[in-house]
Amino acid sequence: MSLRAYVITRILMTIPMILILLTLVFLVMRVLPGNPVIAIVGMKASPQYIKKLEHQLGLDKPLWLQYVDYLGNLLRGDLGRSMIWGKRPVIQEIMDHFPATLELTIGGFLVSVILGLATGMVAGIRSGGKLDASMRIYSITVYSLFIPLLGMMLQLVFGVWLHLLPVGGRIDPGLEPPAITGLYVLDSLLALKLDSLTSALAHLVLPSFTLGLVLSGIYTRLVRSSLMEVLGQDFIRACKARGLPGRAILFRHALKNALIPILTMMGLQFALLLAGAVLTETTFSWPGMGTFLVERITYRDFTTIQGSIVFYALFVALVSLVVDLVYAYVDPRIRY
Amino acid sequence: MRTFNVSRFLDSVRDAGLDGYMMVAGLLIVVTVLIMAVFAEFIAPYDPVKIVGMPVTPPSPKFPWGTDTIGRDVFSRVVYGSRTIMVVILMSTALSMLIGIPLGLISGYVGGSLDRVLSLIMDSIYAFPGLILAIAVAAMLGPGIYNTSISLAVVYIPTYFRMVRGQVLSLREQLFVEAARALGATDWRILRKYIFPNVFFIIAVVFSLNVADAILTEAGLSFLGLSVPAPTPDWGFDLKNGQRYFLSGKWWPVMFPGLMIILLALGFGLLGEGLNRMLGQKEVR
Numbered sequence: 001m002s003l004r005a006y007v008i009t010r011i012l013m014t015i016p017m018i019l020i021l022l023t024l025v026f027l028v029m030r031v032l033p034g035n036p037v038i039a040i041v042g043m044k045a046s047p048q049y050i051k052k053l054e055h056q057l058g059l060d061k062p063l064w065l066q067y068v069d070y071l072g073n074l075l076r077g078d079l080g081r082s083m084i085w086g087k088r089p090v091i092q093e094i095m096d097h098f099p100a101t102l103e104l105t106i107g108g109f110l111v112s113v114i115l116g117l118a119t120g121m122v123a124g125i126r127s128g129g130k131l132d133a134s135m136r137i138y139s140i141t142v143y144s145l146f147i148p149l150l151g152m153m154l155q156l157v158f159g160v161w162l163h164l165l166p167v168g169g170r171i172d173p174g175l176e177p178p179a180i181t182g183l184y185v186l187d188s189l190l191a192l193k194l195d196s197l198t199s200a201l202a203h204l205v206l207p208s209f210t211l212g213l214v215l216s217g218i219y220t221r222l223v224r225s226s227l228m229e230v231l232g233q234d235f236i237r238a239c240k241a242r243g244l245p246g247r248a249i250l251f252r253h254a255l256k257n258a259l260i261p262i263l264t265m266m267g268l269q270f271a272l273l274l275a276g277a278v279l280t281e282t283t284f285s286w287p288g289m290g291t292f293l294v295e296r297i298t299y300r301d302f303t304t305i306q307g308s309i310v311f312y313a314l315f316v317a318l319v320s321l322v323v324d325l326v327y328a329y330v331d332p333r334i335r336y
Numbered sequence: 337m338r339t340f341n342v343s344r345f346l347d348s349v350r351d352a353g354l355d356g357y358m359m360v361a362g363l364l365i366v367v368t369v370l371i372m373a374v375f376a377e378f379i380a381p382y383d384p385v386k387i388v389g390m391p392v393t394p395p396s397p398k399f400p401w402g403t404d405t406i407g408r409d410v411f412s413r414v415v416y417g418s419r420t421i422m423v424v425i426l427m428s429t430a431l432s433m434l435i436g437i438p439l440g441l442i443s444g445y446v447g448g449s450l451d452r453v454l455s456l457i458m459d460s461i462y463a464f465p466g467l468i469l470a471i472a473v474a475a476m477l478g479p480g481i482y483n484t485s486i487s488l489a490v491v492y493i494p495t496y497f498r499m500v501r502g503q504v505l506s507l508r509e510q511l512f513v514e515a516a517r518a519l520g521a522t523d524w525r526i527l528r529k530y531i532f533p534n535v536f537f538i539i540a541v542v543f544s545l546n547v548a549d550a551i552l553t554e555a556g557l558s559f560l561g562l563s564v565p566a567p568t569p570d571w572g573f574d575l576k577n578g579q580r581y582f583l584s585g586k587w588w589p590v591m592f593p594g595l596m597i598i599l600l601a602l603g604f605g606l607l608g609e610g611l612n613r614m615l616g617q618k619e620v621r
Contacts, residue, residue: 275465312465
């Protein structure tokens, strides 16, 4: 299969996945026991008010018609309007918060990859030894770390005791860079505002480290097993026979091949990053999608909750598509 | 049936080296928390929902782990909290298994378009961030022990489905299954007598690793205030309650429930890892 044919097939395969996820969200929001309207206004609301709200949300129509409306609106990019505070379009509210989450997940991703590569390589090279055993314990332990507790401890040590880093928020007030991409680090770079850049980076350190450390254990074991497999192959022995130094074999030949299968895991890993980001954001009062979603749940803002979940679903499908395409590009074997 | 022999078990633990020790350490943690949960009435010195002292009193002989933000005994709340999380986790896992395992067996065994459709659905759910899915379901169902269990169960059905289906796919082609079929065994009999027993041990491993994950998800839901309602002791929620005092140095309302979450997740994680390798080794030998 040519790369182009693969790309087209893979894009087509994404459509049922998105449809299933959207249907799932629909089912969760409507068909689960419990009336969303009563969930919004509480048991004590008058029946007239409940009727009115049901009509306003289109919940009085037959279920199949609601489903058609729901998909139709989504196709037009319409996620509805928020039910509180000026009734802004949900998509706008999401766009206000999504860059913060993206910035945090990128930070967490980098930390987890760096830590995971380092620990995984140590374990893979010294497989079977004491270091390997400690890296196994490392990967299990960091995965069990509960993000809020880890985050608070880092806040206490680096923020309160050592006064090195801020304990929460995205940037010092007043230093926000002009909105270009919404990613503060990138925007400050583009606008050449050095004080914004340092502030944004300083705020990013603790949340990224919290999120990245917890997820790094997954990479530790992936890198380890992948590296061990590659190191056992004939071409590595051939390298050794030609008298290449160990360092060159590892970095120039083994690692490159060992990293290919890890690419596939990045899609699923991204879902873990997004989930972990919800807890990281609430711990560090990071104004992203997670804090936004949880806040709107307490206000019972039904349309915003639904819109946010839909947005997450689309984003996850997109990321898994991109990861697969990159994989197919890097490793031609996958296309056949 | 072989009888269980303690000394032989200890020998096999020692032979397994690190895996054996990890499994035993995990088992000890899990059993300790289970004992806490079952005998909470006898272990906890105070009523977990009663105000028994001044707010945020530091640990002292009277309150070994101090008091929380409104003056309840942290130790008693942690002890009773183990019951909440254990009940939720066991109910949700049972529910995930009850749905995921049979669907996985059927999907893998029958194959064809049924398998394709089921796999696509399960893979889609699996790809979705677990905690966020649980948040969505929990937000719609409202708080409560049963509702929280359902929210978690939805997240972990695909884990059991995928694992069982994968096993069935490889078992289906094996000689002993073919032999059974040649002898005229019905599909139901093949599934029950030949395939399910071979899937069983892997379910034990997946159960253990999956519960480690589920504990963190439950604690996350609880931290966000989407698990059981307020006065019920629940580790994640108690941790959240103590958060605003934590940075001023009053660490005990946060630290103890938080460490318990980590310890319990670690316990199941170690148990699963150890089991995995030990059972894996047996297959190779």
